[in-house]
Amino acid sequence: MQSNDNVKFEQRGRIALLTLNRPEKLNAINYAMADRLLALFDKIEADGAIRAVILTGAGERAFSAGGDIHEFSRSIRNGADEAVRDFCRRGQALTARLETFPKPVITAVNGIAYWGGCEITEAAHLAVASEQAVFAKPEINIGIPPTFGGTQRLPRLAGRKRALELLLTGEPFSPDRAVELGLVNSMVAHADLLPAAMDLANRINCHSPLATSRILAAVTRGINTTIDEGLLIEREQFARMCATQDVHEGLEAWIERRIPTYAER
Template sequence: MKPLIIIEKKSDIAFLTLNRPEKLNALNYATNDLLLELLDEIENDTSIRAIILTGAGESAFSAGGDIHEFTQSIKQGGDVAVREFVRRGQKMTSRIESFPKPIIVAVNGIAFGGGCEITEAAHLAVASEKAIFAKPEINIGIPPTFGGTQRLPRLAGRKRALELLLTGDRFSPERAYEMGLVNQVVPHEDLIPTAIQLANRILQHSPLATARIISAVTRGLNTTIGEGLEIEKEQFARMLHTDDIITGLDAWIERRKPVYSGR
């Protein structure tokens, strides 16, 4: 049986590829659970410092939740649907959002529903010119369930997000870029090389400082500015007793490139 997610390691980057191209890489429960398991493994693997997440095939990053599967949960009642579908999806996107190593999504095609919500949750995203986005849940009579009603307004603003959420209209990678959903739009053949280049620009810095920045930004977005500044102070304080902070400061003073230990 083919793997639901292909994992490859190249240097210090893990490449995760959603691998249901015949289903447009729809996120069935098993794929969702496997992604969470892989993230746990990668967090504990000190040789991996970043993740690039993409989809198999030429058509889709992910078309979202597996409608046939979650329909059966919905027919079993609200408690089952919330437990099996909603909580599972929200746990997955929250894990991506708060993951301590940078996650870059390479959107190679369709990113609908849950696929769009993964893109919203990821730290960074690069889109192919062939990518296409949508929040189509309203077309089947439900609101988004993997965090789309919360993250998209934070990225795009309330009115632009509501237009997409309430119409289900598709939108281009260029519009996704304008709204802050992706960092770059590139020719299709440049998608993975651009994602790798972006990862390498990050990986030249301290992995500990990277994790502290991700934590401060993720937690601070949901607080007041005052609370956010306290979080920022806390994350700075956590760096004070590390080798990396001394390495970075000494290298700057001596005008040389630092080599971080991650300790």
């Protein structure tokens, strides 16, 4: 395990486990934590031994309560240009990195997921929530819209009217509701949260990592285009796979009724 003051990194087989590590601050994301996460994602992308990422929070209370209000309030006092540069662009860069990452990113939401914590969950490819999780979009309570992409991703996940109700009231909602809205894939008992996230990652990791990356790219790029443009993206991703050894191995393994070698790498 590697760690610093704000993020822990642990490799468990082919899975990277990242833990937001400011439990005394409800894992609020300060600028240093956001920068550390971006650096870790760069490292993980370059490591061929890692095929999936799980992101969770330290402690028993929170996944993440969002941005560090005390820190970004100083940026706001210094003017819009500084606030946009230091807070908004940094947060949007983080969620965009998660959304477009070429390996599956799974959030294991162990408690409070407010503000940016909810937006990270929106951006991640997949999410599992503890029965003790609670979500909210409370930015309106301090007079701002969400700044890490929440005004864009939540309506795409939940639909415009359901998203606007959450964005305009700031009211918390349960993990059951998060499942219904499409924000998370499933809710599990608190003690089962990390095992459930690991199981999901392992069920993905038994397949070709190249095909996984191509599917992620096709869905992420295609979801906000027309169907014709999306189909073109799909064809491009298929064509990129055709020249790879994984396709030939997958076809041969299927015909020979055996496990493909990439499942064992």
